[in-house]
Every structure is written in structure tokens, then in C-alpha cells.
Amino acid sequence: MAADAPALDCIFCHVPLLPAFTAESLLAECPACHAPLTLAAFPALYHQQVVGEVGEPVVMDTESSCFYHPQKRAAVPCDDCGRFLCTLCEVVISDRHLCPACIEGSRKKGDLKDIESSRILYDNIALALAIWPMLIFYFTVVTAPIAVFVAIRYWKAPTSILKRTKLRFIAAIGIGVLQMVAWGAVIVTLASKF
């Protein structure tokens, strides 16, 4: 039987498939509805799940202890803050040994790309604020300065973790400034008439 197998069922009849996986054979079809499957199995399917360590207790007074668990032996220092960590507290991310506090701090600052699950695309917001209100031009008197503000305020904010240029920010600023200039011209013209 596959070790620690995740939940897996047929998309048609929802019958669990994994109990039918054996060391000798893998299913080529659903055992209930016989819908064909294409499986790519990898060695991890047959590996035992690695159980995390809880940390060894400090035996001698001369041993360094964990910053968070003084009764447990230190295994590694945190690569960020240098605090000693036991094997329970140590988290390895991108080949770095980090403590939970540094992970939380890095997550808030957007320094750890490998654990981020979402990002806001401020450049898209700025560009949308610059473009969409043009459908009803009167709205741009409000949205144009907001678009420029958002573009400048979030210029350095983390954007997509994929490769992305500042082109949208530049476009938002350009379009927003043009709209403000246009509104300025309209106001000056109206003021000169009255």
C-alpha cells in the first residue's frame, strides 16, 4: 500500500482510488466506473512520511539550549537573528535555518518569496484607476489623482513574484497626469469665461 497517501478519488463517481494502489500495480481505471486514468507515479509514493523531531533535552549544563525551549538542546542558530534553535523550532526555507519569529517578520516584509501564497498587484490597481473611469470621463476628476497616488505610493511595494516590469505604474502615472492636465485646462477655461 502506498505510504501516507493523500485523498484521491475518481472525478466521476468519487470512489476513493488510493486503497487500490498496491506495490505491485497501479490502477489504470477507476474500479467503480471504469473511467480511464493516466497515472504518473514517483518514488515518494512509496516513501515513509518523515516524522518531525521534537528536540532533545539538555543533559549537561555546558550545552547550549534553545531560545524558545530552554530545556531543549540547541541544534542550529537562526540564519537571520542568530538565536539558538532546537530541532522543533528550526524551519528550513530556501536552505536557510530560520526561527518562527524571523519567518513571520520576513513574511510580513515580503522577503520570503518561497512561503508567500498571494500578492496584491498594485500596478494593476493603479492602471485600472487610470483607464476604466475614462468610460465616464467625469469620474476621472477623482480617480486620476488616486491613480497617480497609488502608483507613487506603491512603486517599491512587492509586486508579482514572477518577472514584471514597472510599465503599468509608468502608464498609470502618465495617463493620470494627462487627465489632471485636461481637467486643469477645463477649469482654467471655465474660470476665464466667468
Next chain:
Amino acid sequence: MAVSDFRYLRLPGSGRRLVSVTRLWLGEDHLLQVERHSFGEDYRRFYFREIKLIVTQRTNRGRNMNIVFGVLTALLLLAIWASRSSVWEAWLVPAVCLGVLLISNALKGPTCVTRVHTAAQTAEIYSLNRLRRAHRVIDRLRPLIERAQGHDSTAPRPAGAPVEG
């Protein structure tokens, strides 16, 4: 490799959902599924060392779409034939559009659902929604995943013809 040097390579395919587009990217040691909304992105990572299975199941969606497009195109062609003497041009544009959709859908091949199974999660890969494309991508990923897991020649190979895709 330092995080700042990290590069992703886009894998073929995209899964369009109601308000988002999902694409798959190949990283150094993991797959990254990016779901892009209007103003944000959601990320899901599948590390090569943790992937146990990639399961592909053929669905009838592509065939059903072909039937719908085919019937509608046929109806419009019938309408063009019936109204030859009058304004038959009005039916031509939608007929051509539907014909293009029909041919495009037929050329893309059968549809499927692809799921990745790890010890921690079972997740659908929305961009691998065409059978041929899914098999191509899986064939490309297979050596990378096996290398990351330390290729185990003693591990039992799947039995049955369709198993290897």
C-alpha cells in the same frame, strides 16, 4: 541559488475560470501554480521532492463543446442556405466565429482534469486541462521530479499500458 536569482519558466497551457486565469510555472525545485485575478495573484507550490502522483482523467467537456459548436454552426449554415436570397450575410459572421471555435477546440484535443498529489495536499492543475498538453508537461516534469526524489529503480513501475501516459 539565492532567492533573488530565482527564475520561473512558464509551462504551456492556461486555465480560465470565472474571474481568473491560472498558469503553471516551472521553478528550480518546484512547480508554481499562479492564479491571477484582476488585482492580485494567488500562489500554490508543489515541490518536486514531495510529489507522489500526477493523475490525469479524461473528461467529456471537449466533446460536449464540439457538439454544441457543431450543432450551432450547422444551424447557422442552414439559416444561410435558407435565406440565400435575403440577408444571408447576417448569419455569416456568427457562423464563421462558431466554426473557428469548433476547429480550435477540435485541434486542441480531448479535455482532462489533472491533479497533483503530495503528502500534504491534493490539488487540481487548472492549466493542464487538455490531455495531450498534460502528457507533454508530465513527460517534461518526470525526470526533474525523479531526480529530486533520488530515482529509485526498485520502486514498482505502474502496470498497464495507459499508466505511463
